[in-house]
Amino acid sequence: MPTVYIPPALRDLTGGVETVEGKGQTVRAVLVDLEPRYPGLTAKLCIDDALRPGLMVAVSGTMSRQGLRTPVPANAEVHFLPALGGG
Amino acid sequence: MATGEKRKYKVIGTRPLRHDGVDKLTGRAQYGADIRLTGMLHGVVLRSPHAHAKIKSIDTSAAAALPGVRAICTSADFPDQVGRIVELGEGAVNMRHLSANVMAHDKALYKGHAVAAVAADSIHIAEEAAKLIKIDYEPLPPVMEVLGAMRDDAPLLNDDVRMTEMGTVKPETKPSNVAAKFLFTKGDVTAGFAKADIIIEREFRTATVHQGYIEPHNATVLWNADGKVTVWMSTQGTFTARQQTAELVGIAVSDVKVVPMEIGGGFGGKISVYLPPVAAILSRKSGKPVQIQMERAAVFEATGPTPGSFMRVKVGATRDGKIVAGEAWIAFEAGAFPGSPIAPGCMCVFSCYDIPDARVEGYDVCVNKPRSNAYRAPGSTQVAFAMETVVDEICEKLGVDAAEFRIKNGAKEGTRRVDGPVYHRIGMIETVEAIRDSEHYQSKLTGPNRGRGIATGFWFNAGLKSAVVATVNLDGTVSLIEGSTDIGGSRTGIAMQLAETLGIAAEAVKPQVADTDSIGYTDVTGGSRVTFATGIAAVEAAKEIQKQMVERAALLWEVDSASVKYEDGKVIGPAEKSFSFAELAAKIHEVGGAVIGHGTSSSAEQGGAFGTHCVDVEVDPDTGKVQILRYTIAQDAGTAIHPSYVEGQMQGGVVQGIGWALNEEYFYDDKGVMRNATFLDYRIPTCYDVPMIETIIVEVPDPAHPYGVRGVGEVPICPPPAAIANAIHAAVGVRMRDLPMSPPKVCAAVMQKK
Structure with missing residues (x-):
């Protein structure tokens, strides 16, 4: 089952827990699975059915530009990170 | 040097002449300032003399009455952006802030902030008219330094800014100069430090530094009678420039065409727009094309430098x-x-090391300086200066070799960063080993006041979106159209990847950077992404051409295409039939129309890039001047497509890093006015300041790219300040923790030690 790393700023929603497991084959599905257990998590990460501006998701170490549609393989790690650019 | 067995290539790894070389050497290359259009007006931007002031009123009547003045604009001419957040390719941008940066609304927030603009028949009339615009300012106290701006009693810049964390604002949060907080943790940092035999904690400051591109910003805009807007400009990204311009003037993206001119440097500073929306409004109001060119002072005072910083870094290590x-x-x-x-x-501060327990807290803070912008590995050079100096001090205290310490603690495949993700295959340790084994590091440095330092740096590198179109010509050449503006020779690097895939010569590919109406969406030339991502698009286009060439050969030979294959630049059929690429290209019209390959890249993301640097310096203890005696850089390029360009990026990044280290900074007076806004007083390194930078290209291929490319443009700027600080310590025994390490500071530190 995919492991979701909860950003430190949102760990008050998970009782201080750093990682939680959620079922699903996309980031969206994983968040849907987590929401009943951790109410408010989706609202903190998403707005208008998309990741909040300035956020990106990384799945198993690879940043994705597909947002909530990003495929999540079984046993993957999911991280929510600030979006990055470059010079 | 390559790690493992290197793949054999015909084109990749060679050094063909750059396709744009003749035009640039002969001065025929067309830059933004070269544009001349019939009836073109000249624009001037009036800028705030105050670092912080309310704008009580603007009276343009006297300026408008001056003969030859055709249009004047202020923020009142721009649509209200409210607080919309828009994705602009490299990140989300608050459009109200972007609009207020292009033209001040009710407050001027830095010296040089645009407050009005004039278009006239000549630049001289426009300048005279700008002087006639009367602005009633109410000066406010400026806040110029990050810690001062974080105080509760600091002058407030923006009343709509509240501290966000993970994109959300706590309801009780008041308006503040602190715009955002970031927190990253890994493991239990308290327990981690309890295991340490030695703990070093130090504070660092870095100065505001400009990218220092030689070509100033420019824009020529025609707002045509049909409502279509054309922009000729120097930019790192035509598509983001198009979107920013369209959003800021309130028209559809498809109504704007951005034509990229050659670019005289960007380094991250030519992603945000400053002039195109202003010239567009002036063009709409006058009915004529308008050209605006920035003067150097405006480039310094009003375009985005890299931020100054305050950092506190603490590292614990065991005795071994x-x-x-x-x-x-x-x-x-x-x-x-x-x-x-x-x-x-x-995310970068601990990125070079495998640290089991870590915590990083960061703040984004508004001050009365120009809106900061990307500059080559944004944010990484500052933190590398702090971390690598602390690492050097630990090595000194423990009495261990600085290279061996880095190899022992270096990040590698499987290392988890403090921000969470685990590295794929990376080459951090390989770059340290390359330096350790180099003749430079192994050589003995002798002489008084001389010292050697090393440091390592990291940058993520981006993927993002790219598009190319390639068309086969009858003479066997291929015309390649791409959307990536070419800052550092990427045209040739992309052409070489297309050529390698097709099995033809690099010179047989004719690359061209196209406008936004002529190529598919392409993200900015930034994030060290172009050779990687646009290269992937070129490989895809070449594969499509291969497939079509096979089909054309089958038609010519009247055989089933399944019996034809593309191999090593040839199309091979049954019964030993074969065409060279050029032979088949000459015949393609006998059995069809043009052969065109398309390629896009959107989902591939790079692994990170690392570099390790070694520098020898000599310090004059009487003046504090630091002379660079010798400099070697080892960097993981994945696969070097054109080694000369890779070396050029490495050398250029080092030279800019030397500027950060020794000279470059914005000098502000107590009123927040920059006192060194010229290249005479803002001292970037010249050829007299640096020796030939020796390069070692390390090749640990990135599995995310078909040829293993890693971006090389940004990471070379990260280690120089720390490497030089460490070398200064080795030379004269003082630890410099405040950039730039200019002669007065070094001299004072040496005197204090005595």
Whole structure:
């Protein structure tokens, strides 16, 4: 089952827990699975059915530009990170 | 040097002449300032003399009455953006802030902030008219330094800025100069430090530094009678420039065409727009094309430098030289509006090491300086200066070799960063080994006041979106159209990847950077992404051409295409039939129309890039002047497509890093006015300041790219300040923790030690 790393700023929603497991084959599905257990998590990460501006998701170490549609393989790690650019 | 067995290539790894070389050497290359259009007006931007002031009123009547003046604009001419957040390719931007940066609304937030603009028949009339615009300012106290701006009683820049964390604002949060907080943790940092035998905690400051591109910003805009807008400009990204311009003037994206001119440097500073929306409004009001060119002072005062910073870094290690914990507190000066690269700074500070327990806290803070912008590995150079200096001090205290310490603690495949993700295949340790084994590092440095230092740096590198179109010509050449503006020779690097895939010569590919109406969406030339991502698109286009050429050969030979294959630049059929690429290209019209390949890249993301640097310096203890005696850089390029360009990026990044280290800074007076806004007084390194930078290209192929490319443009700027600080310590025994390490500071430190 995919492991979701909860950003430190949102760990008050998970009782201080750093990682939680959620079922699903996309980031969206994983968040849907987590929401009943951790109410408010989706609202903190998403707005208008998309990741909040300035956020990106990384799945198993690879940043994705597909947002909530990003495929999540079984046993993957999911991280929510600030979006990055470059010079 | 390559790691493992290197793949054999015909084109990749060679050094063909750059396709744009003749035009640039002969001065025929067309830059933004070369544009001349019939009836073109000249624009001038009037800028605030105050670092912080309310704009009570603007009276343009006297300027408008001056003969030859055709249009005047202020912020009242721009649509209200409210607080919309828009994705602009490299990140989300608050459009109200972007609009207020292009033309001040009710407040001027830095000296040089645009407050009005004039278009006239000549530049001289426009300048005279600008002087006639009367602005009633109410000066306010400026705040110029990050820690001062974080105080509760600091002058407030923006009343709509509240501290966000993970994109949300706590309801009780009041307006503040602190725009954002970032927090990253890994493991238990308290328990980690408890295991340490040695703990070093130090504070660092870095100055505001400009990219220092030679070509100033420019824009020529025609708002045509049909409502279509054409922009000729120097930009790192035509599509983001198109979107920013369209959003800021309130028209559809498809109504704007951006034509990229050659670009005289960008380094991250030519992603945000400053002039195109202003010239567009002036063109709409006058009915004529309008050209605006920035003067150097405006480039310094009003375009985005890299932020100044304050950092506190703490690292613990065991007696046997193993890092056990790290902690960092970092605050970056965003400038007038939120958006410094504090997040990547936080993510980079411990990125070169495998640290089991770590914590990083960072703040994005508004000050009365120009809105900061990307500058080559944004945020990473600042934090590398702090971390690598602390690492050097630990090595000194433990009495261990600086290279061996880094190899022992270096990040590698499987290392988890403080921000969470685990590295794929990376080459950090390989770059340190390359330096350790280099003739430079192994040589003995002798002489008084001389010292050697090393440092390592990291940058993520981006993927993003790219598009190319390639068309086969009858003479066997291929015309390649791409959307990536070419800053550092990427045209040739992309052409070489197309050529390699097709099995033809690099010179047989004719690359061209196209406008936004002529190529598919392409993200900015930034994030060290073009050779990687646009290269992937070129490989895809070449594969499509291969497939079509096979089908054409089958038609010519009247055989089933399944019996034909493309191999090593030839199309081979049954019964030993074969065509060279050029032979078949000459015949393609006998059996069809043009052969065109398309390629896009959107989902591939790069692994990170690392570099390790070694520098020898000599310090004059009487003057504090630091002379660079010798400099070697080892960097993981994945696969070097054109080694000369890779070396050029490495050398250029080092030279800019030397500028950060020794000279470059914005000098402000107590009123917040920059006192060195010229290249005479803002001292970038010249050829007299640096020796030939020796390069070692390390090749640990990135599995995300078909040829293993890693971006090379940004990471070389990260280690120089720390490497030089470490070398200064080795030379004269003083630890410099404040950039730039200019002669007065070094001299004072040496005197204090005595």
